[in-house]
Amino acid sequence: MNAKRYAGIDLGQRFHQVAVVDGEGRSVVRSFRIGRGRSGVERLIEGCEADGEALAVSIEATANYWNELVGMLRQRGCTVYLISPKKGHDLRRFYAAHTKTDVTDAEALARMPLIDHSLKPVWVAPPATATLLRLCRLRWKYRCEIANLKRRLSMYSDLVVPGIGAVMPLRYSKSARVFLRRYLSPPRARRLGRSRLVAALSRAAWGKFSDEKAEQLWQCIENAPNFGWSCEDISLEADVQVNTLEALECQVERLDQRIAELYSEVDPEQRLLCIAGLGEFLAAAITAHIGDARRFESTKQLISYAGLDPRVKHTAGQTKPGQVLSKSGSPFLRAWSYLGASCARRYDPQLRAYYEGMRARGKHYNVAVCATAARLLERCHELMLT
Numbered sequence: 030m031n032a033k034r035y036a037g038i039d040l041g042q043r044f045h046q047v048a049v050v051d052g053e054g055r056s057v058v059r060s061f062r063i064g065r066g067r068s069g070v071e072r073l074i075e076g077c078e079a080d081g082e083a084l085a086v087s088i089e090a091t092a093n094y095w096n097e098l099v100g101m102l103r104q105r106g107c108t109v110y111l112i113s114p115k116k117g118h119d120l121r122r123f124y125a126a127h128t129k130t131d132v133t134d135a136e137a138l139a140r141m142p143l144i145d146h147s148l149k150p151v152w153v154a155p156p157a158t159a160t161l162l163r164l165c166r167l168r169w170k171y172r173c174e175i176a177n178l179k180r181r182l183s184m185y186s187d188l189v190v191p192g193i194g195a196v197m198p199l200r201y202s203k204s205a206r207v208f209l210r211r212y213l214s215p216p217r218a219r220r221l222g223r224s225r226l227v228a229a230l231s232r233a234a235w236g237k238f239s240d241e242k243a244e245q246l247w248q249c250i251e252n253a254p255n256f257g258w259s260c261e262d263i264s265l266e267a268d269v270q271v272n273t274l275e276a277l278e279c280q281v282e283r284l285d286q287r288i289a290e291l292y293s294e295v296d297p298e299q300r301l302l303c304i305a306g307l308g309e310f311l312a313a314a315i316t317a318h319i320g321d322a323r324r325f326e327s328t329k330q331l332i333s334y335a336g337l338d339p340r341v342k343h344t345a346g347q348t349k350p351g352q353v354l355s356k357s358g359s360p361f362l363r364a365w366s367y368l369g370a371s372c373a374r375r376y377d378p379q380l381r382a383y384y385e386g387m388r389a390r391g392k393h394y395n396v397a398v399c400a401t402a403a404r405l406l407e408r409c410h411e412l413m414l415t
Contacts, residue, residue: 033051033084034051034077034085036085037049037088038135044063044064045094045098046062047060047063047077048139049077054140054143057078058076058077058078061076069098070098073102085107085110085142087139088138090113099111110148117138124136125137157294161291164288165361168284169365171277174277175278178270182274185266185267186209186267190215191254196242202234203233204230204233208230210268211229213267216260217264219251226246226250230243288313289313291317301316301409304373305373306376307373308369314361315362315369315409318361319409325410328407328411331410335366336356337363337366340353363402370384370405373405380408383401384397384400
């Protein structure tokens with residue numbers, strides 16, 4: 030380490046707390062606060078009194094506030110380290126077990142490079158890659174919200190009209206959404222009558238609403254319990270949830286279009302699409318998260334970055350096998366790799382053979398898929414290095 034001064038920054042929404050130490054971990058200036066934006070970086074350089082000296086800055090990866098500092102600090106010639114919150118928390122407890130302040134957090138971060146020599150300077154993604162990653166994360170969050178909305182709608186419709194799930198398993202087809210919006214309330218459906226209800230749903234389904242399904246649906250409506258709830262309130266609750274669902278689906282479509290454009294820009298060859306079963310979104314998301322594959326010296330580092338590496342428990346010359354995953358890396362990359370492995374193992378011969386071998390040895394489904402996800406990341410790393 031060639032730096033002569035080390036600064037630790039505890040990030041906040043309104044201001045950031047800074048502590049500065051020398052090469053022996055001793056405080057050289059009094060801890061101070063800096064504001065957000067460019068003025069904050071100017072105050073940081075001034076407060077560190079490091080003009081002409083090498084400065085290493087450790088920033089905790091809190092929310093996304095670190096993004097505003099990394100680029101400007103690197104332009105100033107500073108070495109920047111991004112510290113996981115868990116590491117910073119553990120070191121702060123070592124120095125001050127019963128004290129938790131912004132100053133103690135900043136001092137612990139400042140000393141981190143002096144203790145953890147495995148730290149590497151933060152890698153800054155090119156603008157297109159960074160944007161692709163943000164959009165993929167946003168799309169993933171929206172898809173999770175859509176899944177939660179669908180579960181809530183399923184539970185609500187089964188409560189109001191028991192057995193509706195067996196009659197209309199495709200809850201989110203056009204006819205199903207028409208029923209949820211207008212006729213989920215049993216009293217309203219009974220007032221409308223069987224023939225007019227079937228006619229409305231048949232029009233929404235382009236005539237593909239069979240007589241058998243219509244009879245089963247009407248039996249469910251006739252058998253529905255009377256909760257004494259207002260028909261308008263039942264319809265309102267269902268209609269609001271369906272509207273929210275369709276709005277989120279519309280935003281996902283917009284994101285998909287932009288993600289496809291950015292993926293073509295980031296990786297014109299779209300190398301990960303050659304993995305059968307991975308799909309366009311997962312290929313783009315994993316590509317964006319890996320970024321420059323050369324920053325990982327080996328596939329093991331990438332697997333560890335995703336948190337798919339097992340914990341190590343070695344004592345008295347013995348290693349205890351069967352440890353759980355570390356889960357210390359990116360939760361998004363871990364989730365995308367898991368989902369990608371669960372799909373690709375059905376189509377890719379090598380991944381399928383590996384998965385089936387794990388299952389034949391008696392491994393649980395989740396264990397087998399996580400191990401297959403690690404192999405998938407190995408394949409992705411090799412492809413992105415070519």
